[in-house]
Amino acid sequence: KAGVTQTPRYLIKTRGQQVTLSCSPISGHRSVSWYQQTPGQGLQFLFEYFSETQRNKGNFPGRFSGRQFSNSRSEMNVSTLELGDSALYLCASSVVAGGPREQFFGPGTRLTVL
Amino acid sequence: GDSVTQMEGPVTLSEEAFLTINCTYTATGYPSLFWYVQYPGEGLQLLLKATKADDKGSNKGFEATYRKETTSFHLEKGSVQVSDSAVYFCALLNAGGTSYGKLTFGQGTILTVHP
Numbered sequence: 001k002a003g004v005t006q007t008p009r010y011l012i013k014t015r016g017q018q019v020t021l022s023c024s025p026i027s028g029h030r031s032v033s034w035y036q037q038t039p040g041q042g043l044q045f046l047f048e049y050f051s052e053t054q055r056n057k058g059n060f061p062g063r064f065s066g067r068q069f070s071n072s073r074s075e076m077n078v079s080t081l082e083l084g085d086s087a088l089y090l091c092a093s094s095v096v097a098g099g100p101r102e103q104f105f106g107p108g109t110r111l112t113v114l
Numbered sequence: 115g116d117s118v119t120q121m122e123g124p125v126t127l128s129e130e131a132f133l134t135i136n137c138t139y140t141a142t143g144y145p146s147l148f149w150y151v152q153y154p155g156e157g158l159q160l161l162l163k164a165t166k167a168d169d170k171g172s173n174k175g176f177e178a179t180y181r182k183e184t185t186s187f188h189l190e191k192g193s194v195q196v197s198d199s200a201v202y203f204c205a206l207l208n209a210g211g212t213s214y215g216k217l218t219f220g221q222g223t224i225l226t227v228h229p
Binding site: 103 | 146148150156157158159160163203207212213214215216217218219221222
């Protein structure tokens with residue numbers, strides 16, 4: 001089975017621009033979660049989608065948004081980029097059945113904001 | 115809210131030494147517990163998991179036991195290798211409500227193993 005894939009792997013943007021990151025989950029996985037990883041804040045939860053619905057959202061400003069498509073693929077968007085948005089963005093997928101299930105991570109998208 | 119605390123690092127060991135990385139948690143209900151490993155330039159890989167009290171997760175020589183009485187999930191390995199050098203994250207996942215799909219991570223422990 002193919003793992004979680006994320007595109008692009010690297011992005012360089014300038015302040016004020018917007019960016020869209022993509023995540024394709026493992027086949028059969030319907031839940032997709034997104035995380036931001038920075039040296040200062042560690043791994044922080046952004047949001048989770050299941051069946052095209054956002055079920056949970058972390059403590060991030062409204063500039064961070066996401067969506068999920070009917071094939072479970074997910075995108076996240078960051079508008080009006082700030083220098084502090086530079087980070088590794090990770091998505092993870094999981095099966096949703098019978099309680100909390102392990103999440104499998106993609107390789108991440110490294111975003112640099114100049 | 116839920117939280118995870120890992121021992122302060124980094125940890126530096128010689129090959130074949132014994133490894134312990136401490137992890138304690140605070141959570142309501144009965145969370146599942148995980149250890150993930152991250153190699154340079156990569157995403158997180160699931161190392162092992164435990165879903166209920168007294169469960170022992172194990173993989174590639176690593177072990178951790180879900181101790182509800184001490185709210186701990188310490189990672190151990192009897193003999194580390196240079197290839198084990200990486201960052202290790204302890205994490206918990208709770209059920210439902212504001213916990214949907216949300217892994218709560220510790221701060222990570224950098225492990226370096228010297229030949």
